[in-house]
Amino acid sequence: MSLLEIRDLHISYPNPKGEFFAVDGVDLTIEKGEFVGLAGESGCGKTTLALSIPRLLPRGSHIGAGSIHFNGVDTTALSEEGMRALRWKEISVVFQGALNALNPVHTIGSQIAEPIRIHDESVSKKQAHDRTLELLEAVGIPARRFEDFPHQFSGGMRQRVMIAMALSCMPKLVIADEPITALDVMTQAQILDLLRSLCDRYSLSMLLISHDLSVLAQTCDRVAVMYAGKMAEQGPTSRVFGNHGAKHPYTQRLLSAYPNIKHERKFIDGIPGYPPDLSQEQVGCRFADRCDVALSRCATEVPELIDIGGGQSVACHLASDIRAGVQ
Amino acid sequence: MPFLLRRFFTLLSSIFAIVTFNFFLFHIIPGDPIRLIARTQRLNAEAIAKMRASFGLDGSILSQYFRYLSKLVHGDLGYSFSFKENVSGLVGRALGNTLLLLTASTLIVVILGIAIGVFAGSRQGKKSDTATVISSLILWSMPTFWVGMLLVFTFGVWVGGLPISGISTANAVYSNGFEYFMDISRHLILPTVTLAIVDIAFFIIITRTALIDVMSEDYMLTARGKGLGRRAIVWRHGFRNAMLPVLTASALYISALVGGAIQVEVVFSWPGMGLLMYNSVLARDYPVLEASFLLTTVAVLVANFAADLLYRVLDPRVAVSK
Amino acid sequence: MMKRDRTSANHGFWYFMGKLWADRMGRWGLIALAITTFIAVICPIFFPFDPSKVGADAASILTGPSKTHLLGSDELGRDVLRQFFTGARISLFVGIMATVISTIVGSGLGIFAGYYMGRLDGILMRITDFFLVVPALPLMIALGAIFGQNITVIIMVIGFLSWPRTARIVRSQTLSLRQRQFVPRAKSLGSSNLRIIRTHIVPHVMPLIVANTILVVAGCILSEATLSFIGLGDPDRISWGTMLHFSFVSGAIGRGAWWYFLPPGFGILFIVLGFTLVGHSFEKITNPRLGGSE
Numbered sequence: 014m015s016l017l018e019i020r021d022l023h024i025s026y027p028n029p030k031g032e033f034f035a036v037d038g039v040d041l042t043i044e045k046g047e048f049v050g051l052a053g054e055s056g057c058g059k060t061t062l063a064l065s066i067p068r069l070l071p072r073g074s075h076i077g078a079g080s081i082h083f084n085g086v087d088t089t090a091l092s093e094e095g096m097r098a099l100r101w102k103e104i105s106v107v108f109q110g111a112l113n114a115l116n117p118v119h120t121i122g123s124q125i126a127e128p129i130r131i132h133d134e135s136v137s138k139k140q141a142h143d144r145t146l147e148l149l150e151a152v153g154i155p156a157r158r159f160e161d162f163p164h165q166f167s168g169g170m171r172q173r174v175m176i177a178m179a180l181s182c183m184p185k186l187v188i189a190d191e192p193i194t195a196l197d198v199m200t201q202a203q204i205l206d207l208l209r210s211l212c213d214r215y216s217l218s219m220l221l222i223s224h225d226l227s228v229l230a231q232t233c234d235r236v237a238v239m240y241a242g243k244m245a246e247q248g249p250t251s252r253v254f255g256n257h258g259a260k261h262p263y264t265q266r267l268l269s270a271y272p273n274i275k276h277e278r279k280f281i282d283g284i285p286g287y288p289p290d291l292s293q294e295q296v297g298c299r300f301a302d303r304c305d306v307a308l309s310r311c312a313t314e315v316p317e318l319i320d321i322g323g324g325q326s327v328a329c330h331l332a333s334d335i336r337a338g339v340q
Numbered sequence: 341m342p343f344l345l346r347r348f349f350t351l352l353s354s355i356f357a358i359v360t361f362n363f364f365l366f367h368i369i370p371g372d373p374i375r376l377i378a379r380t381q382r383l384n385a386e387a388i389a390k391m392r393a394s395f396g397l398d399g400s401i402l403s404q405y406f407r408y409l410s411k412l413v414h415g416d417l418g419y420s421f422s423f424k425e426n427v428s429g430l431v432g433r434a435l436g437n438t439l440l441l442l443t444a445s446t447l448i449v450v451i452l453g454i455a456i457g458v459f460a461g462s463r464q465g466k467k468s469d470t471a472t473v474i475s476s477l478i479l480w481s482m483p484t485f486w487v488g489m490l491l492v493f494t495f496g497v498w499v500g501g502l503p504i505s506g507i508s509t510a511n512a513v514y515s516n517g518f519e520y521f522m523d524i525s526r527h528l529i530l531p532t533v534t535l536a537i538v539d540i541a542f543f544i545i546i547t548r549t550a551l552i553d554v555m556s557e558d559y560m561l562t563a564r565g566k567g568l569g570r571r572a573i574v575w576r577h578g579f580r581n582a583m584l585p586v587l588t589a590s591a592l593y594i595s596a597l598v599g600g601a602i603q604v605e606v607v608f609s610w611p612g613m614g615l616l617m618y619n620s621v622l623a624r625d626y627p628v629l630e631a632s633f634l635l636t637t638v639a640v641l642v643a644n645f646a647a648d649l650l651y652r653v654l655d656p657r658v659a660v661s662k
Numbered sequence: 663m664m665k666r667d668r669t670s671a672n673h674g675f676w677y678f679m680g681k682l683w684a685d686r687m688g689r690w691g692l693i694a695l696a697i698t699t700f701i702a703v704i705c706p707i708f709f710p711f712d713p714s715k716v717g718a719d720a721a722s723i724l725t726g727p728s729k730t731h732l733l734g735s736d737e738l739g740r741d742v743l744r745q746f747f748t749g750a751r752i753s754l755f756v757g758i759m760a761t762v763i764s765t766i767v768g769s770g771l772g773i774f775a776g777y778y779m780g781r782l783d784g785i786l787m788r789i790t791d792f793f794l795v796v797p798a799l800p801l802m803i804a805l806g807a808i809f810g811q812n813i814t815v816i817i818m819v820i821g822f823l824s825w826p827r828t829a830r831i832v833r834s835q836t837l838s839l840r841q842r843q844f845v846p847r848a849k850s851l852g853s854s855n856l857r858i859i860r861t862h863i864v865p866h867v868m869p870l871i872v873a874n875t876i877l878v879v880a881g882c883i884l885s886e887a888t889l890s891f892i893g894l895g896d897p898d899r900i901s902w903g904t905m906l907h908f909s910f911v912s913g914a915i916g917r918g919a920w921w922y923f924l925p926p927g928f929g930i931l932f933i934v935l936g937f938t939l940v941g942h943s944f945e946k947i948t949n950p951r952l953g954g955s956e
């Protein structure tokens with residue numbers, strides 16, 4: 014049984030014309046101890062997908078069809094009480110923009126310690142305190158800063174506080190939503206190493222969201238690429254990001270748009286055009302307008318996400334044609 | 341503590357400004373106040389001379405000003421012709437009674453106002469929230485004195501049951517201190533309720549707005565993500581942050597409170613600064629009016645100073661020392 | 663040449679009326695204002711109040727509602743309903759005139775402080791803060807008592823003491839507009855400061871000024887009522903506040919003459935609530951971030 018299994022998930026937000034699907038039929042699986050990267054352009058629905066797992070979506074949003082199984086339990090069917098017990102204890106989040114995710118009027122120590130005693134009443138204050146000190150040490154913040162307030166820390170340090178906080182209950186799954194976007198390159202590398210080593214040490218699974226593919230390539234076992242609310246491609250990092258591994262034209266363009274990790278940086282070669290307006294009715298492949306190699310059927314038929322072997326799956330008519338040709 | 345010092349200096353300079361302002365307001369602008377008074381009262385030459393001296397109206401403006409300052413420093417606020425008494429004694433007694441009224445109603449306003457404001461704000465958009473907002477707006481739109489008149493009518497004429505005038509029963513003989521205390525408490529009820537009713541609306545609306553703003557902050561999502569219950573989310577994480585803008589608005593509240601107290605004292609004949617002010621307006625007793633205006637304003641400045649300090653305590657971002 | 667903000671008041675009067683009408687709070691507010699305006703403007707024409715038309719004898723004093731006096735009579739035997747109509751007119755008039763003064767002073771100071779920044783801003787804001795903390799009612803009472811009981815004094819006193827909040831709000835908006843691109847650019851193109859203020863600042867702060875003004879009217883009407891109640895009203899121009907003053911000092915409450923002190927109070931509540939609702943609704947329309955209370 015996988016730790017997390019998302020099947021055909023649909024999530025809508027209201028808009029003046031009714032509603033639109035920011036996540037539109039997405040599948041995603043995370044195994045125990047696995048690191049999964051989630052990539053995609055801004056606005057493609059990464060955060061929406063991630064926050065649906067601990068059910069932290071803003072008011073007005075709505076989970077339509079589909080299911081989310083966590084550890085075998087369908088969380089979409091769970092009561093609010095049942096969900097509360099899972100939050101942080103089993104699933105914790107390093108929120109996008111951690112700068113504001115810490116409460117300015119409480120000390121960082123108390124914020125890290127807070128969830129420990131909520132989820133396990135048998136833990137004494139002293140134990141929670143000790144555990145917090147341990148966590149602070151693990152993320153490289155001196156214990157004497159326990160009583161300091163968030164504004165007394167730099168951005169990178171606050172990010173590390175967030176990570177310590179996310180680990181305070183030793184959850185099974187950590188969702189890290191762009192944990193390093195606002196930081197400089199050196200700090201980014203530090204924090205990534207830290208995340209990776211901590212999760213390895215405590216054998217946690219992680220969903221790491223970033224639009225920076227090189228980050229995912231360094232850290233993750235598997236990667237998933239979203240485009241306009243749909244999964245475009247997913248598979249083992251080595252395959253998808255390997256030479257000629259990416260099968261979806263969008264992934265290919267993304268890979269060439271980012272500075273190559275192995276080679277020296279090159280000028281960013283953006284993808285012309287914009288993602289489609291999701292509030293409009295979608296027909297065919299959502300990437301078709303921007304795709305160099307679109308076929309005529311791409312404009313009318315929605316490509317299914319299909320397994321092309323080696324744990325990789327792609328939602329592209331071209332890829333399915335290749336596969337059909339091979340068979 | 342440089343901040344405390346700086347803020348204290350600001351307080352002192354504001355007090356100085358208001359004293360100077362007060363001097364110009366009552367001694368310069370009206371021209372000869374004696375003429376004003378003589379217009380409304382029949383005065384003989386002796387009384388006029390006495391008044392002229394008590395107003396410090398001889399000599400140049402500057403020397404008048406310094407004499408005024410030195411009198412103030414010595415606690416000499418002049419002599420009241422209508423009350424036939426030194427003004428300082430008058431306002432001293434009145435100030436105590438007003439503070440009693442203000443404390444009682446502020447307690448109610450702050451505790452109930454915050455509770456209701458948080459209740460409404462954490463249920464934004466629901467029926468209970470809309471009902472709270474609308475009733476608050478209605479309460480806010482009522483003149484304080486009229487609310488007092490309605491209560492006087494209800495409890496003094498129509499239903500009865502509560503004293504509607506003064507601070508204690510006239511000519512009452514008390515067998516012990518407790519009886520006296522109870523008598524004052526009974527007299528305190530209606531004025532306090534009147535003052536609270538109108539001001540609480542203000543407090544509810546501000547608290548609600550502040551909480552709604554805070555609820556959309558990122559750290560509130562963190563709190564929810566941690567698996568906290570709704571109450572812990574609102575109170576432990578939202579409340580203290582929401583109190584910061586509420587405190588910022590306290591200057592307005594203090595001003596409104598003082599304005600309300602004046603009206604309530606008039607309606608219920610509560611012997612405080614407001615009633616004193618009212619009576620001095622009716623009698624055109626300028627020394628009393630001047631002193632009560634000065635004292636009220638200085639008290640308000642001090643209250644604002646205290647609110648600023650409290651803000652420092654609540655918000656670690658601006659706190660200078662632990 | 664210059665791009666206009668979408669927030670600017672380029673929309674017409676009817677656009678905002680439509681928006682207000684579409685909002686539940688705004689609609690009730692508009693209805694309340696329409697009714698009171700009707701009472702204030704039209705009714706006194708057909709039912710004028712003659713203060714000298716006092717009752718013939720003691721029996722005509724503080725009588726309850728009857729055929730001759732639909733809302734009873736006052737302590738001098740005069741008709742309360744006619745007084746109520748005239749009172750609406752005076753209350754509304756004083757409230758609006760005071761608001762005009764307050765808005766001109768407040769937005770003027772706010773725009774100049776925010777536009778010229780620096781030393782001028784520092785001084786103006788120091789003064790503003792001073793008037794912001796000084797409690798308004800005692801100051802109004804003091805000024806009212808010194809300058810005497812007449813309607814011009816009341817309007818001036820209220821108007822000149824109600825501007826600090828407007829000044830603060832307008833200043834911060836101006837300041838943020840000032841720091842945007844188009845001001846330095848317009849300057850480099852040779853526009854004079856006054857011209858820039860007129861063409862770039864004023865249109866953008868207008869919605870804010872209007873929203874604030876509507877709320878200020880509510881405050882000014884309440885201030886007028888309070889001052890008049892304290893006994894500083896113009897005895898020749900009876901407002902709702904003055905009516906309440908006379909009903910209070912004549913002992914109407916003790917005699918249970920509810921027809922004398924209920925109508926003016928409800929009148930004030932009604933009109934102040936009307937302005938408050940419209941003001942809040944207008945704020946919501948021009949600043950969507952505030953929305954969602956419905």
Ligand SMILES: Nc1ncnc2c1ncn2[C@@H]1O[C@H](COP(=O)(O)OP(=O)(O)OP(=O)(O)O)[C@@H](O)[C@H]1O
Nearest residue numbers: 026027035054055056057058059060061062071224
């Ligand atoms: N609260 C909301 N109400 C309405 N629409 C929303 C809301 N939050 C997000 N959306 C919309 O849903 C879509 C997906 O947003 P989401 O935040 O999931 O994107 P993202 O992939 O995380 O982007 P980024 O990389 O910029 O963080 C966007 O079109 C966004 O405009």
Ligand SMILES: [Mg+2]
Nearest residue numbers: 059060061109
């Ligand atoms: Mg995101």
